[in-house]
Each structure stands twice: as structure tokens, then as C-alpha cells.
Amino acid sequence: xxxxxxxxxxxxxxxxxxxxxxxxxxxxxxxxxxxxxxxxxxxxxxxxxxxxxxxxxxxxxxxxxxxxxxxxxxxxxxxxxxxxxxxxxxxxxxxxxxxxxxxxxxxxxxxxxxxxxxxxxxxxxxxxxxxxxxxxxxxxxxxxxxxxxxxxxxxxxxxxxxxxxxxxxxxxxxxxxxxxxxxxxxxxxxxxxxxxxxxxxxxxxxxxxxxxxxxxxxxxxxxxxxxxxxxxxxxxxxxxxxxxxxxxxxxxxxxxxxxxxxxxxxxxxxxxxxxxxxxxxxxxxxxxxxxxxxxxxxxxxxxxxxxxxxxxxxxxxxxxxxxxxxxxxxxxxxxxxxxxxxxxxx
Amino acid sequence: xxxxxxxxxxxxxxxxxxxxxxxxxxxxxxxxxxxxxxxxxxxxxxxxxxxxxxxxxxxxxxxxxxxxxxxxxxxxxxxxxxxxxxxxxxxxxxxxxxxxxxxxxxxxxxxxxxxxxxxxxxxxxxxxxxxxxxxxxxxxxxxxxxxxxxxxxxxxxxxxxxxxxxxxxxxxxxxxxxxxxxxxxxxxxxxxxxxxxxxxxxxxxxxxxxxxxxxxxxxxxxxxxxxxxxxxxxxxxxxxxxxxxxxxxxxxxxxxxxxxxxxxxxxxxxxxxxxxxxxxxxxxxxxxxxxxxxxxxxxxxxxxxxxxxxxxxxxxxxxxxxx
Numbered sequence: 133x134x135x136x137x138x139x140x141x142x143x144x145x146x147x148x149x150x151x152x153x154x155x156x157x158x159x160x161x162x163x164x165x166x167x168x169x170x171x172x173x174x175x176x177x178x179x180x181x182x183x184x185x186x187x188x189x190x191x192x193x194x195x196x197x198x199x200x201x202x203x204x205x206x207x208x209x210x211x212x213x214x215x216x217x218x219x220x221x222x223x224x225x226x227x228x229x230x231x232x233x234x235x236x237x238x239x240x241x242x243x244x245x246x247x248x249x250x251x252x253x254x255x256x257x258x259x260x261x262x263x264x265x266x267x268x269x270x271x272x273x274x275x276x277x278x279x280x281x282x283x284x285x286x287x288x289x290x291x292x293x294x295x296x297x298x299x300x301x302x303x304x305x306x307x308x309x310x311x312x313x314x315x316x317x318x319x320x321x322x323x324x325x326x327x328x329x330x331x332x333x334x335x336x337x338x339x340x341x342x343x344x345x346x347x348x349x350x351x352x353x354x355x356x357x358x359x360x361x362x363x364x365x366x367x368x369x370x371x372x373x374x375x376x377x378x379x380x381x382x383x384x385x386x387x388x389x390x391x392x393x394x395x396x397x398x399x400x401x402x403x404x405x406x407x408x409x410x411x412x413x414x415x416x417x418x419x420x421x422x423x424x425x426x427x428x429x430x431x432x433x434x435x436x437x438x439x440x441x442x443x444x445x446x447x448x449x450x451x452x453x454x455x456x457x458x459x460x461x462x463x464x465x466x467x468x469x470x471x472x473x474x475x476x477x478x
Numbered sequence: 479x480x481x482x483x484x485x486x487x488x489x490x491x492x493x494x495x496x497x498x499x500x501x502x503x504x505x506x507x508x509x510x511x512x513x514x515x516x517x518x519x520x521x522x523x524x525x526x527x528x529x530x531x532x533x534x535x536x537x538x539x540x541x542x543x544x545x546x547x548x549x550x551x552x553x554x555x556x557x558x559x560x561x562x563x564x565x566x567x568x569x570x571x572x573x574x575x576x577x578x579x580x581x582x583x584x585x586x587x588x589x590x591x592x593x594x595x596x597x598x599x600x601x602x603x604x605x606x607x608x609x610x611x612x613x614x615x616x617x618x619x620x621x622x623x624x625x626x627x628x629x630x631x632x633x634x635x636x637x638x639x640x641x642x643x644x645x646x647x648x649x650x651x652x653x654x655x656x657x658x659x660x661x662x663x664x665x666x667x668x669x670x671x672x673x674x675x676x677x678x679x680x681x682x683x684x685x686x687x688x689x690x691x692x693x694x695x696x697x698x699x700x701x702x703x704x705x706x707x708x709x710x711x712x713x714x715x716x717x718x719x720x721x722x723x724x725x726x727x728x729x730x731x732x733x734x735x736x737x738x739x740x741x742x743x744x745x746x747x748x749x750x751x752x753x754x755x756x757x758x759x760x761x762x763x764x765x766x767x768x769x770x771x772x773x774x775x776x777x778x779x780x781x782x783x784x785x786x787x788x789x790x791x792x793x794x795x796x797x798x799x800x801x
Binding site: 295297307331395397398410414420437438441442 | 488489491492495496499500503504619620622623624625626627628631632634635639691733734736737738740741742744745748749759760762763764766768771772774775778779782783786
């Protein structure tokens with residue numbers, strides 16, 4: 133996780149719980165009325181819809197979403213549109229600065245940096261987001277089970293969470309990556325998953341703990357619903373907002389860590405992505421040769437994407453914790469948007 | 479006191495866990511990568527060193543629990559095995575050489591970054607909506623989303639290669655002999671400025687934003703209003719009423735982000751060819767030097783655990799509720 137999202141400011145956690153609190157309102161009503169499968173799905177879509185409405189209204193979040201969408205579009209459609217030659221093809225255009233024929237210049241063995249960047253964006257984004265999802269799923273499982281079960285299960289899982297929180301994740305990832313015999317994006321993804329699930333799990337455990345005695349959970353319990361159903365169909369939909377914010381933070385961390393591991397040569401250096409571009413630039417002394425274009429492009433991509441993801445999280449934070457907001461006109465609109473569904477439920 | 483005892487026992491468990499993880503990883507690794515390496519170094523090491531390595535990699539024929547206790551005994555004697563890269567130097571000697579550099583550079587930068595970031599956070603929260611408050615957060619957020627090593631590369635290119643203001647690599651001038659002389663200290667300081675600047679720039683946004691957000695929430699508390707109503711000086715309300723309470727989540731944040739910051743800082747060392755653990759880490763990663771890698775991991779784990787413990791102590795001092 134990047135710094136700002138990994139600093140566990142309790143305020144943010146409290147704020148996020150306030151956010152899910154707002155979405156809770158209709159769900160309590162529904163749980164208390166009658167147990168039907170339909171309302172539960174409505175809770176889930178309601179959570180998503182509220183989140184989406186919030187994000188649309190917050191300027192920072194909108195900017196962040198635009199940036200991230202742009203990158204996703206590039207990852208999806210960039211390679212067929214812009215990459216006409218094999219990005220690892222060797223040519224005689226060696227170490228050319230950016231020009232009309234090579235938009236971002238060429239490498240020391242004549243590869244086109246722009247083609248590499250576009251091809252690399254697809255690999256980095258695909259693996260970054262997939263790994264982010266897996267990490268989030270793992271922390272949801274651990275956090276919710278620990279928070280809901282309590283007792284000895286909670287004690288053991290909490291200890292595990294706390295240990296993984298204090299162990300330095302990046303050095304551990306390096307040791308793991310060095311020992312795994314196959315090097316490649318999958319190895320990097322596995323290593324990052326093992327070392328980075330704990331923070332999010334801690335946040336979700338705390339949230340679940342505060343939710344397990346709520347009326348709608350008690351109602352589900354007395355209806356004889358199974359434990360896993362209560363955890364994943366009753367409690368989980370109410371924590372969607374926190375999970376989404378956690379995913380955004382995790383995605384930044386994953387992309388940064390993957391690039392760092394590959395920079396050290398611990399990934400598959402024949403796969404082209406942002407991290408391996410750094411590796412080759414560093415190993416060919418791009419700096420000494422003055423070939424700044426070689427490593428500026430992938431670095432800017434990571435920084436801008438990371439900034440986009442961070443903006444989304446700021447947006448979520450500001451909406452959840454009104455005191456952080458500055459725009460008064462905007463906040464009124466958000467309150468109206470949030471107040472809408474709650475009133476309808478009554 | 480009870481709180482403190484609980485924390486101490488937790489850190490002991492965490493310490494045991496990191497030592498045990500260090501023991502388990504090589505034994506769980508599929509395909510015996512260590513065995514292949516051992517074969518490569520056969521004949522270049524003394525039989526004792528080979529035996530020690532076999533023990534470390536679990537190639538030994540003793541039962542696992544015997545190996546575990548042998549491993550623990552070795553650790554207690556400070557024996558971390560022999561480095562492949564710097565054969566036949568023991569890992570502990572390599573680490574002992576590198577650690578003062580890393581401790582000085584990363585330790586200083588992290589402290590400067592935390593103190594400065596927290597102070598700026600206090601200030602921009604106090605002057606809400608001012609020019610600084612609207613400029614600094616997005617600007618520094620951009621820096622914090624940048625990989626440490628990339629920021630280092632850019633700084634190196636612009637400030638050292640193009641401008642020539644700072645030396646491009648190393649920890650001191652090669653013309654100066656290492657020792658407690660003024661010349662050496664000056665040279666080391668001069669070489670340290672650019673790497674330190676990079677680490678501070680890359681990590682300051684986190685502390686700053688954390689402090690700003692927690693400060694803004696604290697400023698709406700009644701006791702802050704009361705302090706202002708009493709007519710206390712602005713300075714006093716800001717620091718001893720608001721910041722004093724707002725800093726608590728930031729201290730926890732400091733402890734938890736430490737591992738991340740140290741990891742990133744190690745890569746900064748790599749870029750600047752700065753003598754230290756980070757450079758040894760690069761060597762170890764590229765040469766599959768497992769003993770050195772594991773030694774570095776253990777050392778960093780120990781350092782981060784220690785720093786976390788100190789942060790816990792500070793928290794106890796700052797927050798009377800946990801005492």
C-alpha cells in the first residue's frame with residue numbers, strides 16, 4: 133500500500149465505517165421485514181450505487197476515475213492500435229531520443245520505447261489489478277472470519293494479521309521471490325499476495341467486529357442461516373465501500389512493489405512491463421548514456437496511475453468524513469444524494 | 479504496565495515468527511535452488527563452511543527439529559552463514575560493514591521526513607484552505623505515488639549528472655580515508671544529501687496527509703474551542719491542544735509504514751550505489767546469494783520490530799489512556 137493509504141489513521145477508518153453506516157440504513161429495514169433473496173441483492177447494488185453516486189459528485193474522485201479509466205483503455209486497446217511492430221524487435225536505431233518516428237526514443241538495442249510502454253502497460257495493469265483483487269479477497273476472508281467468529285479463531289487470526297503487519301513486507305517479498313524457481317508475473321503476484329494482505333484484513337476485522345451484534349445479523353442468525361452465509365451475504369455487502377477503498381490502496385502498493393521487484397531482476401526479465409523496462413534501462417546504464425527517455429516513460433506511467441488511484445481514495449475519504457471537505461456547495465449535493473435513498477427506505 | 483507487557487510479549491512472538499519464517503522458506507522452496515548453488519561452490523569452501531551451509535539450507539540429514547535448534551543456536555551466536563558473493567566472508571561481517579551507512583542514511587531521512595511531514599501537516603491543517611494547503615497535498619501525493627528508485631534515478635540524472643551539484647555515486651570521496659576525521663565526515667555528509675533528499679521527498683506525503691486529516695478532525699473538538707475561548711495564544715492551541723492529540727494516529731502510522739519506507743529506501747541506495755544494506759541486497763538478489771538475502775531480511779525485520787516497539791513506547795508516553 134502506498135504511504136498515505138497505509139498509515140492507519142483511525143479517522144479514516146471511522147470515516148469509512150460512517151460511510152457504510154449510511155448504506156446500512158436500508159439493509160436493516162430489509163433484514164427486519166422478511167428474509168427474501170431479492171432484498172439482499174438490492175443491498176449489494178445499493179451499496180455500489182451509493183458508492184458510484186458519491187464518486188461522481190466528488191471532483192477529486194472524478195479526476196482519479198478518469199485517469200484510471202484512461203490507463204485501462206490503453207491496456208485494452210493500446211496494443212492493437214499503436215503497436216505495429218514487435219516491441220522487443222531489434223533495429224539499428226540505437227539510443228535515439230524521442231522523435232516523430234520513435235515517439236519515446238529507442239533503447240540501446242534499438243527497441244522502440246513507445247511500443248514497449250504500450251505493451252508493458254497491458255501486462256502491468258492486468259497483473260496489478262488482478263493481484264490487487266486477490267489480495268483484497270484474501271483480506272476480506274481473513275478479516276471477516278476473524279471479526280465474526282471471535283474467540284480462539286479471532287485470537288489466532290489477529291495474531292497472524294499483526295505479525296504480518298510488523299514484518300517488513302518488501303524484504304520478505306525479495307527473499308520469497310529469490311527462492312521461487314520460476315520467475316514471472318505469476319511468481320511476483322503470489323509473493324506480493326503473501327506479504328500484503330494484512331493491513332486490509334485488520335481494517336475489515338475491526339469493522340466486522342462492530343457489526344456482528346447488529347440487529348440484522350442477529351435476525352439472520354436466529355433464522356438459522358449458516359455462518360458463511362451470514363458473513364458473505366449479510367455482513368460483506370455492508371462493507372463494500374471499505375473493501376473498494378482497500379482495493380484501490382492495494383492496487384497502488386501492488387504496482388509499486390511489482391515494479392521494484394522487477395527492477396531488482398527478480399521477475400521474468402524477458403516479459404515486457406514497466407518494472408522490466410526499468411531493469412533493462414538500469415542494466416544498460418541508461419543514466420550514464422544520458423538516455424533519460426528510457427526510464428522516464430514507465431516511471432511517469434506508474435506515478436500518474438498511482439496519483440489517479442490515490443485521488444479516488446481521497447474522494448472516498450472526503451465523502452465519508454465531511455470534516456475533510458472544503459467545497460461546501462459540493463458537500464450539500466452529496467448529502468442530498470446520500471439522503472435520498474435513506475428517506476425512501478423509511 | 480499491563481499494556482506494555484502485552485506489547486513486549488507480542489514483539490517476542492513476532493520475533494520468533496520472523497526467525498522461523500527465515501528457517502522455513504528455504505526448506506519449502508520447490509526444486510532445491512540452494513542445492514544447485516551448493517554444487518557450484520563445492521571445493522571453494524572449507525568443509526566447515528559447507529557443513530554450515532548445508533544446515534542453513536536444510537540439506538542436512540538430521541531430522542527437521544534438530545536442524546531447527548541448530549539453526550537457532552547458530553543465530554544466537556551471530557552466525558548467519560557464509561556469503562556467496564563475498565566468499566568466504568561470513569554474512570554477519572558483511573552486514574556489520576554495511577549497517578552503519580544504512581542506519582545513518584535511512585534512519586536520519588525517515589526521522590527528518592516524519593518530523594517535517596508532521597509539522598507541515600499541523601500547519602496546513604491550521605491554515606485550512608490557504609495557498610499552501612491547496613498546493614502541497616496534491617504535489618506531494620504525486621511524489622509519494624512514484625517508486626522510490628525512479629525518483630532517485632531522476633534526481634540523480636538532473637542534480638548530479640546534468641547540474642553536477644552532487645556526487646553521482648558512493649558514500650564518500652574515494653580520495654578520503656575512512657575514519658573519524660573532519661574530511662571524511664564532510665565528504666560522507668555531502669554524498670548523503672541527495673539520497674536523503676530522495677527518501678524524504680518520497681515518504682513525506684504520507685505523514686503530512688495523515689497528520690493533516692487527523693488535525694482537521696481534532697480542530698473541531700470542544701476542548702480546542704475552549705482553549706481558544708480562554709484566549710490562549712494561537713501557537714499554544716495549535717501545538718499543545720490540537721497537535722498533541724492529533725499525533726496519536728500518526729505515531730501508529732509511522733510504525734506500520736516503516737517496513738514499506740525502509741524497503742523503498744534500500745532501492746534508493748541501489749540507485750546511488752551507496753554503501754549499505756541496499757547495495758548488498760542488490761548483489762545478493764542478482765547472485766542468488768541466499769545466506770546474504772536471509773541475513774538482510776532478518777536484520778531488517780529486527781530493525782523494524784525494534785522501531786515499532788519504540789513507537790509503542792512513544793505512544794504510551796503520549797496517550798495516558800493506555801498507561
